[in-house]
Amino acid sequence: MRDITLGGMAKFVDPGVLFDFSSLRRSPDVEAPNLFAFDATDKLILTEAAPSLEERDGGTVAVVGDRYGALTLPVVSVPGSWDVRVHQDLMAGERALDRNAAERSLSGRFRRFPLGKELFDGAGVVLWQLPRSLAELAETADQIARYARPDVKVFAGGRIKHMSMAMNAVLQDSFGDVHAGLARQKSRVLTAATPIRPTAEPAFPERLYHSELGLWVCAYGAAFSGPRLDIGTRYLLEFIDRMKADARHAIDLGCGSGVIAAVLANARPQITVTATDQSAAAVASAAATAEANGLSARISTVQDDAMAGFPTGSAELILLNPPFHLGATVHAGAAVRLFDAAARVLAGGGELWTVYNNHLHYRAQLEERVGPTTVQGQNAKFTVALSIRS
Ligand SMILES: C[S@@+](CC[C@H](N)C(=O)[O-])C[C@H]1O[C@@H](n2cnc3c(N)ncnc32)[C@H](O)[C@@H]1O
Structure with a gap:
């Protein structure tokens, strides 16, 4: 010493x-x-x-x-x-x-x-x-x-x-x-x-079969919501059929377990999806979810902070259930960063579909940062908004 x-x-x-x-x-x-x-x-x-x-x-x-x-x-x-x-x-x-x-x-x-x-x-x-x-x-x-x-x-x-x-x-x-x-x-x-040295194999990623989706969801410990379906995400998934019909590629931004990517890829056999998150556990979970459902050929995963490495003006369709925490602090800045990222990465006419808590009033932010934004649906807790990149 x-x-x-x-x-x-x-x-x-x-x-x-x-x-x-x-x-x-x-x-x-x-x-x-x-x-x-x-x-x-x-x-x-x-x-x-x-x-x-x-x-x-x-x-x-x-x-x-x-x-x-x-x-x-x-x-x-x-x-x-x-x-x-x-x-x-x-x-x-x-x-x-x-x-x-x-x-x-x-x-x-x-x-x-x-x-x-x-x-x-x-x-x-x-x-x-x-x-x-x-x-x-x-x-x-x-x-x-x-x-x-x-x-x-x-x-x-x-x-x-x-x-x-x-x-x-x-x-x-x-x-x-x-x-x-x-x-x-x-x-x-x-x-x-x-x-206490474990004798069993590690319990992670956890795997849960969702019969209403017909899909497995896998999650490592740090992934948002684990292998369970967040209720905001569940609501966003109701709108999949209304999302850009001719999109050949989509981005699941802030993918967590990758459940959104899996549902989209499963619903549209021609589409490819990039699932991206800044969390290593999330990206590993999304890869495991894709694999568990036989979708690895059409879902790729990228660990990145707010799509920093994605080309500008390149995306046709982005799906987002934004974070509301920065570490332990509830802070709108985390979501706004992802709105700005989506605005940069979307091509003109590209669609951003966002779900958020009704009390968050993100519509004006989306309109200002991304483009014309319309509320596509609202239930007791959540709003789903469509922003078209102008
Ligand atoms: C509310 S969760 C949604 C997860 C998943 N899409 C779902 O619906 O279950 C938000 C996700 O955004 C991710 N995230 C937060 N800030 C990010 C950033 N700067 N870049 C990429 N992902 C981010 C978080 O790690 C988290 O997985």
Whole structure:
């Protein structure tokens, strides 16, 4: 251990103490005064993990769910020689971490892996921003218990308002010791140790057969709504027959499990569909859904942030059930980014079909950003709107 010397005493410093969190940026994710690149949870995870990091210098540290670098960068910026492996589900988070790392000359000090063996193999410490979904929690806990060292220590933190006792129970399925730390600044860290090596195959992707659709839906833990059908999505699917009849290709934007792509491809044997999402779990789920229904030849998947790599003016038909969260914060910016993306990628005369909660009043936004927008249907909760690219 290369110690930092303070006042003549060799001392390992908590990586969260010296790091300047305030200069972290969320960009290219939405930035706004009420949206932050870090919170007290990041610091608390680092503080609680500091003794284990010191003890296991030279070993492997896995970082899961880091949003913009507030877990990874403090660790790689203190003296130490850990092999730091990072998994982030969201592409905007990956880009922000890369950018924040580059600005601090910390690029190349960590490696990225998908959720799985390579990420956790031999890991002695896991730093983890708790997800809100229990399925994602269970999937990740299973992977850690499967592949990390038998003496791994897991520091999983979250905002107390987003935590529940069910999380402890899920962690207890994968770890013999689960302990809740003290609350600090509305955050808490669950520490887990003594992994219980699973003997069964992983439970993910989950698979559910929907008899009303005649289709399987598959989902990894972090995919929106899992393999279940969101009620807004269900409503949008009622309009499939009215969507651009001569479209040869369509885009399922923010595809989640890929259920919209599968229904469209199943209903129209001539069409090809690109299912795209910024979430790695979503894209893997959409590929699994396509495969489970024998539709892989006509459904391709692309992980991308708001279709950044798609050519301008190229799309005939886009279907969208937009997100209403940015991380844990309800924020219209996430949906508006996708409206702008659709406006850029649609060809003139191309159609965007959007479903949204009635109270969101997105029609004016769609009209302004995409083109003439008409409400095609409304039920007690949802509106389906058609925007034609002008
Ligand atoms: C409400 S969910 C809909 C999922 C799926 N289409 C369905 O109907 O079940 C919104 C999806 O948009 C995705 N998303 C959010 N922001 C995105 C972005 N910037 N680029 C691509 N996808 C995004 C989320 O990951 C999520 O899967």
